[in-house]
Amino acid sequence: MARPKHGKEIFRWCDECGSLILGEGCSTCAPSREFSVSLPADIRPCTGTGVDTVKEVFERKFGTSSFLDGRLIFLNRIAGEDRTDEIVVEGEVIGTLRFEIVSKQFNLDLKLAGARMLAPLATKGLVKVKQPSGHLKGRSLPGTEIVEINGDFEIGDPLIVHSGNLICAGVARASSKDAVRSKKALGIRDAGKGRIKLPERDLTWMDFVRCNETHLRKLESKAVSDIRSFLGNRKENEITVSFSGGKDSLACYALARKAVGDVTLLFANTGLEFPETVEYIRSFASKNGVRLIEGSPPTTFWDQFPTFGPPAKDFRWCCKVCKLAPITSIIEDNYSEGVITLEGNRIFESFARSRIGFVERNPFVPGQINLNPVREWRAIEVWGYIWLKGLEYNPLYDKDFQRIGCYLCPACLASEWETTRRTHPELWRRWNDDLLQWSKEVCVDDEFVEHGFWRWKNLPPKMRNLAETLELRMPQVRTEQAQMKMIKGASPCTAGGFSIEGVISLPVKRDFSRVAEVLKVLGKVRYSDEYQIALVRKGDATLKVFGGGQVTAIASTREEAEDLFDLGVKSLLRAQMCSECGICVKSCPREALEISGGLKVDESRCTHCGKCIESCVVAHYFDKLVA
Known part of the structure; x- marks a missing residue:
């Protein structure tokens, strides 16, 4: 394969064998030709019910999918709101398959090659227009240019547009019933001459392997x-x-x-x-x-x-x-x-x-x-x-699962979650019910779950845009339990150095003695159970953590004060939110830790190396846990 160029990756195709070629040439026959797909170009085969999905879209939009029979279909994942795949057939990108999060349905953006393949076979999604002067590509045509419409379509549907000897890939700007009266009836994405003739095929994936x-x-x-x-x-x-x-x-x-x-x-x-x-x-x-x-x-x-x-x-x-x-x-x-x-x-x-x-x-x-x-x-x-x-x-x-892992993984696409709903309804129902219950507890609308917003802590632009389209009020940062209020940012201290102070609010699951225990991995701890205060000295720096969630750090430099404050917050969270997974215990080179109703530290062994903090899931995600 050639190097990527202008956001595209060059692959090769053997017209004789009807297969994608991964190396320099086909292993069985004639020279191959080049074609390109969008980056990252992680092409995969379309198999099983994935083929049914692609065929269903063409049937729904154009009344036929017979041109795909017997052919090898490849999919190329590209950027999009959810699952978005370029469809490769006969060495041509014939369209883009898109899963719509709101409608929970697959739709199609037709490419010129797809229009030229489908033109003699389609029974709907067809529009004939007058032959205008000048180029058609990129133009928007009014309804007065329409000569004939075959089949119903809605706004946004892909169209095959005939204009003289040109075949065009178009998109509906108005529904079929309103098109002839519309000032913007349809858009022309690309135009070309002639149909693409397709040879008869009866291929399997072993043909691809042989090539x-x-x-x-x-x-x-x-x-x-x-x-x-x-x-x-x-x-x-x-x-x-x-x-x-x-x-x-x-x-x-x-x-x-x-x-x-x-x-x-x-x-x-x-x-x-x-x-x-x-x-x-x-x-x-x-x-x-x-x-x-x-x-x-x-x-x-x-x-x-x-x-x-x-x-x-x-x-x-x-x-x-x-x-x-x-x-x-x-x-x-x-x-x-x-x-x-x-x-x-x-x-x-x-x-x-x-x-x-x-x-x-x-x-x-x-x-x-x-x-x-x-x-x-x-x-x-x-x-x-x-x-x-x-x-x-x-x-x-x-x-048609693209990845194999936990069925409720947030990395799954919304399209895969819909597949899970269909193939494993009991698993889908359990997780969906738990999410809906959680949404009520944190005062978030059910739509937060319905449209998959729960899959992010920090909503990306595409999801914020979707929320605006749906006129939903969505928090930019998802919060559950822990919240932090800064009382004083890192600022010069009258006694010298810098200090920083804040308050962490979170449910108390364990006695404050557990907080003092976790703080031992930072340094020598002085702890008062009566006054609910723990003090840690790290060289010239001092950290104080209180039972009410107050955290204060004092150090000689601003950076040291901020770092020590973060360690104090992480320690407070680790003590109260410890999952007892034991990863920190196994990461300790001195065997200074054990899990017993929370973390316990053997001060005689601990060297304050910080490896247990690096390995802790709570410490790793503390910026996500605290709003």
Whole structure:
């Protein structure tokens, strides 16, 4: 594939075979031609009920989908309000599939190539206009230019517009019943001459594999070589695969088997997986004779939900409590000398993973080294490799789930949540009912849940715009329980240095002695149970935390005062909101911590290194927990 250019990525297509080509040429026949898609260009196959979804939209808008029969359909995720995919057929982007959050329905933006393919087959969504002078592309036409309308349409619907020998991709600016009287009846997005003739096809995804076998085997060879090169003489560490039940971890499993032979699968069962995923993982391990270590969190999601509220894209406390905790326990219990784990992280999945390296060390799991052998693979390459190796994959992919994980994950798209409503109504109902109950407790309208606003702590512009469109009053920052009032920002102190003071309001779950206990990781603590005050000295700096939630920090510089104040707030939150997941205990190099009704600190062992603070889910998200 060529380098990206002007927001596009160049791919190749074999017209003879009717397939996308991933390498320099088709493995079976003639030279291929170029075509482009939008970035990030993480193309994937359209399979199972996903094909039904695409066909249904074309049937609804144009009365036919027969032109898709027997062809390989590819989807390319692009930016949008929710699920937004370019549709690639016969080496052309024929349209963009969009999921509308409000209507909960898929709609279509038709591209010129799609109009030229559909023109001889469509039975509705057709408009014939007079042949105007000048270019049509980008123009808005009044109803007086309309000669004929075939089929009903509404404002915003895609149209195939005929004008003389031109075929145009258009969009309705007025409904079919009002179009001829409208000053702006339709818009022309693009125009071209002639129809695109489509050859008969009867293809399967194994045809795609045959066309790309050379490229796929090169990918495998490089990944296996990278794994073996890193391992070198590291015979002391066992090789494991983080096996989530998703496609990327499945590809990693195959690479690991090729590179080293026997491996162990690690599965963090959060208790929130789809039942098909749990069954698939256990069955896969059994059928393939592979050792599977399955871990569960010490505390459930439902135990912590009242404390933290719904997780969010920017507040994924659930991952640390329900996923990281069992993994740390698995490593600690089974691999005291350390372990090497292959993970299916890919740079195309998210911005956060865009800079991931081949070798990563998890700061929260001491002793674990992570390798990311498919980090530069696109989704279609992962799927091609799975088909090449004949691997059994999670059946949920054939139900049009794009990602496999917890069924209530805030990272899921609204379209996937609708799929869950259809395929797993009981799971959908439980979480939806809990969200509605939560919305009442925090005095938020039901629409906050209905339209998926709960999936963010800080609403992004697209969701704020949607709220305005719906005329809903939405908080820009979602809050649950903890609130902070600043009494005095960092300012010069009369005694010298700088001081900062604030008050944290949050429900008291534990005795104030637990706050004093957590403060021990910062330094020497003096504590009065009678007066509900704890004082910590860190060098020349002083931190005071009171039972009423007041926090005061004094230090020689403004920056030191602000940092110490933040540590005081984090300590107060850690004491009262501790989930008892135990990650901090496992991250402590001195074994100075234990969990017993909250955190307990052995002062004789603690060196105040701060590793437990870095690993704590509450401390990590303290800026999301405090408004």
